[in-house]
Each structure stands twice: as structure tokens, then as C-alpha cells.
Amino acid sequence: MIVRKNIITHAAGVALVSLFLLLQSGITNARPTGQVGVDWGEKAGLGCVKCHMTETPGLYHQWNESQHGQSGVNCLDCHQAEKTDKDAFMHEDELISVIVSPKDCSKCHPTEFNEFHRSHHSNAAEILGSLDNLLGEVLGGPEAVTGGCKKCHGNKVEIDEQGKPTLETWPNTGIGRINPDGSRGSCSACHARHSFSRAQARTPDTCGKCHMGPDHPHIEVYNESKHGIMYRANIDKMNLESDKWVVGVDYSVAPTCTTCHMGAAPYIAKTHDVGERISWNLRTPISKKINLIRLDNGYQYDLPEGEPLPKVGEKPNDPKAKGGTVTEVMTWKDRRANMETVCHGCHVSSTVKGHYKQFDDLVNLYNNKFAKPIAAIVEELKKDGHLTAAPFDEKLEWVWWEIWHHEGRRARHGSAMSGPDYTWWHGMYEVVKHTYFSFIPELKKLVGKKEADRLLTKYFKPIEGHAWYFNGLGQEALDEVRQGYEERYGKGSFK
Template identity: 25%
Template sequence: MRQLFFHLFPVIVFVLFGFRTVCSQEANEGSQSETTVQPSVQINDPCAQCHMRITPGIVVDWQLSKHSTNDVGCSSCHGDRHNSMTDPGNAGLAGPEVCAKCHGVQVEQFGKGKHALAWGAMKAMPTLHWQPVAQVEGLKGCGACHRVGLKTAGEVKDLIAKGSGFGVGSCDCCHTRHIFSVDEAKSPQACRTCHTGVESPEWEMYASSRHGVRFLLKQSRILPEDVAAPTCQSCHFPDGAHDNGTAWGGLGLRLPYPQDDQWASNRVTILQALGIFDPSGKPTPRLAAIETYKFMSFSEEDWKGEREKDLKSCNDCHSINFARAELDKGDQMIREADALMAEGIRIVAALYRDGLLKKPGNYSYDFPDLFSEHNAPTVIEQKLFTMFHDYRTKTFQGAFHCSPDYSFLRGWAPMQSSLVEIRERAAEIRAVAGKAAEHPAECPKR
């Protein structure tokens, strides 16, 4: 038997090696056929002929676009004032007003959606001017994602002068230039650049949900092409509409107050900590910005309108009763999260009330300000900020995005842990100050 094996061994090695070589060749041929696809559009545009030598990637993208086969050339979007290597600054930026010449419906819809408000919403943040210029105007931080919002002509000119280009035109944030692909913008990966990470992990929530898992399996061709697998766009941009919105807004808050008195009281406390209401419950100037940039819903009609859009999208795959019940669960997670959040705020507010925390110069009131964000002046307020902007967001958004991991383990559970830390830290502050612990601030009346 051993002699037979030794006689056959060279043959076995030869067969296996030959099979591997053939498979490798086939794989390489397949990969070459995908990567060596050449654009079929001939370059007759003088701009493209020049840029093929200088920035060929731009031209190849344009050749692969629908624009190239529909007589939309460089000058159609950038104008004809840039004619040589000495005047590149004369090339106009293709903003929404340019896109509207052909895509008027989409641009009009975009102007009514949340994305259009992103730039203004960022600029409304009280501590924005504390951030590094490269993060904001250089679009390396907040500005990198908020640039999708509409801007004035002056703002666009200023951003370009500082070296910013991509995304400043808004539409090309999702339809990346110069291919401007509809298929790209319809893929959930297009959302990932901005809707990811600590404070807005919608991509991670989606990818870990059954919706996302099924889509990624479909994209990998493990599941059939026709299988139901909702994307971000299925729910937030149904039928290709560009006026995206959400019922609860980015803050997970809304008016009018709920019928539940305790929940209403908790919501007042959160609104006070956001500086939307002052400590006595009166509206502040910050309220106007919150309403203008749709950080939250301000009427029952608006909230129900967005909720009906959600139900309609869910109803494509689920019964309306199932969909309504699931969304109701998300609402209840907001209610539960608000109870924890309000308790934490009241503990810190009591420290201000009793003079154990000193009001910072940029604060309007002796009260915690959640919009101070990462610039919160004390350790206990940093914990409060993280509890709100990170864990509370994951708690309710994880529920709405069908991700138990984010709703519970990365949201609700850390909220509880944070509250324990806030209680203990407050007790330490009082002990150091030599004062007996007092009751937290009373629950406000709505």
C-alpha cells in the first residue's frame, strides 16, 4: 500500500497543481475582464482632451456617466470661462442650481429635506467656532458631512478659495462626481461616510439588522436578486424622493408634549438642558434655530406625516399592524431613555443650583448645556453629554433600525451605567465641598 502511494504521489501533486493553475488563470481572467473595461465614449470635448492628460480619472468617470451620452459636457456644468492652464479658477462649481436645469424635480425635493439644512444646522451649533478651522472650513470634521447642505454663493466661494471642492455642490456628496451614478446613491454604502461612528452609527445599526444582513447577502449574490432586502433609501428616500425627513428628528424629541405627565416632565428637562427652554421653562432664542433646521418635530401634523411615510415603506414587506407595533416600540424606547436622561440632568442641575458647579462664561444659565458637546467644562457634564448624544441616540435609533445590539448593549445599558457614574460623581463633589447631599432639582411642570 505504501509503495502504491509513493508511486501515485507525483501524479496527485501534478493534478492538484494543474487544477490550481487553471483555476488561478480563470480567476485572473475574470478579474481582468472586470477591471479593464474601457469607456466607449469618444473624447471630442476639448476640455476632456486636455484633462485626459492632467486629471484622467475625472475624464474616465465622465465617460462612464449618463452625462457623456446625453451631450452634457464639461462646459454644460462648469461654464466656458476656463480655457487654459492659467485660469482654472474660472471654472464654475456645479451646484444644485446647475443640476436643476435638468433635474428640477429632484433639486426642489432636496431643498425641502433634512440634507439641505445640514450646513446651516452645523453653523448654528454654539461651540462650532471653538473647533479647528481644518475640521469645519477644511471639511475634515463636522464640515465633511454637513457640507451636503445648501450654502450661499458667498459661502461656496469662500470654501473653494480655501481649497474645498468635493461635496460643496451638495448633490455630489451622494452622486459622486464625475460619474454622478444613480446606482451609487441608491446603495446603502453611499450613506456610510457620514452615517457612521460614535454619534451617528446608522450604518452599523442597519448592517447588523436583518434588513442590512439580507441586503449584503443579496449584494454578494448569496441571496437571489429579487429577494426583499430594504436599504437606507427604501425607507428614507422612497421611490427616489429627495425630501428626506424623520418623525423624531435627530434629537429624538418633539412637541406637543405627550399625555403621560412624567414623560412630559422629562422632556421639558431635556429641552432645558439643550438650552431650548430656560431653567424656568420659557423659550430661548435657540428655539428658532432648532425649529428652522428641523432638529425635532414641532407639530403633531408634521410628526404624523413622517410616521405615515415610514408606515408606507414598511408596508411594502410587512403588514401595517406589525409595522405600527414595531414603530410604537421605538417610541417607547425614547420614553424609557428620557427617564434616565432627565434624572442625570436634574442631578447636575442641582449641583449648579447649590453652587457646587460654577457657571462657565459661555453658558447663559446655571444649568447644564448639552449643546456644549465635547467642550463640556466638567467631567460630570462630559458624561452627561455622552449619555445624551451617544447612548440615548443609539437606544432609540437602534430600536427603529432593528438592531438589538445598538439599542440595548451600546445604548440602553451604557445609559444606565452613565447614570450610576453621574450619581457617584455628584456625591463626591458634594462630599469634597463639605455639604450634605441634597435632593435633585424638582421635576418641572409642563
């Protein structure tokens, strides 16, 4: 017994030492590479500092109190331009650029740049060619898109004849901004200039600037979740300024968005690739689990479950590969395992497995009971000429759009982030209501009752969950509701 106890104690000690070494060596916050005064610390930049102390004192104080300021990184280290730069112009005898792009930041933060470059965030401006953008640009108006969509997703920054960004395209800190140097993204979307605070980037409010609203209410879901409640109650214990910031080690009272999608945990390093741990696509009309294909050209793309996976070393015949060769394949199970590793920083296995079981079940309910049959009906209507090829010109399309783009997304994301009200009342309840009392009535108006009944019988009736619509609730179900209602509110209260 003593020998066994000693063995266990020794094994536990080895594990703790290994974990300590891992946390000390592999998981640290990024700092500028190179030597101060050599790789950064331009002497001419001291003139910028002296001027901005009085001209823009707020900007100066933000910089001076930042890690950049305290490390000797000055204005010219970030803003100095080359003659060949499209956005270069002379300012106080120095050639500078207003825009500090991710490519500029990569001189000191190459790892973060490479991770961000391949991520969903850097591709956010691709919405400019989507239905969302068509809805905004045409039905709303370009000015609404500039002031709304592009502030989060990013725009293409245009440069005038003086080398300065045009007023129509600047300022913009959209996460997928297309910069004059060809790089994509804006580091200051999360690390707001000129403090570039890691603590601020780790707070849920930073993500909530864009991840909110009727179609992706992530900050609202987080705030109602147990995680969000615990965060607000214990924010002083979050250790947000920590270099390592390893969940379960440097803090344990609550996770933030950054914790789950980017943060370090025991046995997994931090990342600026925000999609690396996502195993479902919750944005599309019908959700699918997604594998991740990484390429030697710095790009990556999602491949839905069921499609053939390329092998490492192959050149996929897919435009999303942009001619690259596969360097890594992460299945949806690999991605989920990454997220589960973060969860295990605070939770036992049964809690993590239970969450994912309930989450998967909700997504499958949405998919199979509502999204797939409705999508099939819409597709048949288009094929038969009842709907035009143009989007948004018929009410039925609007109803379907909101079912998946608003209510369906809210339900799926609510379940993913443990927000019960968004899973049901703002999510599935709205899906149910608009399916039965908006989509179906509009379907009958569009094609007539006979054809509508045919379509519903074909696509809805085989699904057990729709039995009540065809057969009624049934006396047994009504009696059960009546009994519970009258027990609470008195006999005869259920009408």
C-alpha cells in the same frame, strides 16, 4: 359565490392596473429636462472632452460611462460660468467654475433641487454654530474640524483672487456645503463625480461615509440589522440601476437607507427630502415627536409636538420660517404614515405596528427614566451656581454630554433601525452604567452627598425604574437570577 368571486377578481384587476399606471407615470428616475443640443450639449464642450481623455483619463471614463455622458451632457454644460460668478475664471478660452453647485444642477433637475434645498441635508452646515463645532474648534482645533466635521457637514467655500476655491476650504463635498453662488449642499456627496451613479447613491456605504461613529452609528446599526444582512446576501438582486426602483416592485430582498428615507414605494413617490418620513427627533438630549412646517420661500422647519401649529396661509413668528408663509403642515403622524407606506412595500401591518410600538417604548424609556431627570438636575445645578454657564469646563457636563449625545443617541437609533446590539450594549447599557457609576458619583463630588441625595430623591426616586437604586434589588430578584445562572453553569456558580 361565482358572482362574488368575479367581483373580487375584477376589483383586484382594477387595483393592479391602477398600481401599474402609478408606477409607470409618477415614479421615475430624474433625467435632464429639455432637448439635447439646445438645453445642453454645448459644442465647445467637445474640446474639453478631447483634452480630458488624455489629461485625466479616469475622470473622462467616469463621465463617458455615466448617464450624463450617454445623454450628451458634457463638461461645459455643468462647469460653464458667468462673468458675474464669484468663482469664475478663464480656462482654455472658456469661462468656467470648479464648483458645480446644486443651483447649477437645478437647471436640469429642478424637482430634486427643490426637495433637497428644503431638507435637513442642505442645512447640515448649520453645525458650524453648534456645541459640536465649539467642541471641535476650541477644544480640538480648527484643523480637526476642517478635516473631520466639515467633510460631512460642509463648509463655506472661499474663493481666491483668481476665482478658484482656496486650499483651506476646497476640496469639500459636505452635504450642507455653502457655495459661492449662495446655494447650499453638494449633489456629489451622494452622486460622486463624475459618474453621478444612482446605483452608488442607493448603497448604504454612501450614507455610511458620514452616518457612522459614536454619536450616530447608522451604518453600523444597519449592518447588524436583518435588513443589512439581507442586503449583503442579496446585493445582486437589488436592481440598483433601475430607473423607477420601487421597493416591492423592482426589488424586494432588502431595503437600504435610501429606500426608507428617500425611495419610491407603491403609493408614495421618491423624494430628496430625507427628513420627510421622520417622526421622532433622536438627536437632542430629550426626544420629541416632530411636525413639519413648509413655507413658500422654499424652506421648512421642524416643530416639536405640543407647540401650537400654524395654519396654511399664516406667517409664523418664528425665525426658522425666514419670513415665509405656510404652504403645508405635516404632523408627526403624517410623517410616520409616509414611512409606514414604504414599510408596507414588503411588510404586513402587524409587523410595522409592532416595530413602531417597540421603538416608541424604547425612546420613552430613555426620555422618562434617564434624560428628563438628569437634564432637570443639570439645570438646577446651573441655576444654583454649581455649574458655570460655559459648556465643557466641568466633568459632570462631559458625562451628561456623552450620555445623551453618544449612548442615548445610539440606543434610540439602534431601536429605530432594528439593531439590537446598539439598542442595548452600545446604547442603553452605557446609559445605565454612566448614569449610576459616572454621573451620580460626580454629582456627589460636586455638591456633596447631602445635596446630591436631595436632588436624586426629587428627580430619580419618583420614577419606578430607579427603585432598585434606593431599595436594592431585593432577595426575590436575586434568587431568580441565581436560579437561572446555576441552571446554566452549575450549583454554587453564582457568587
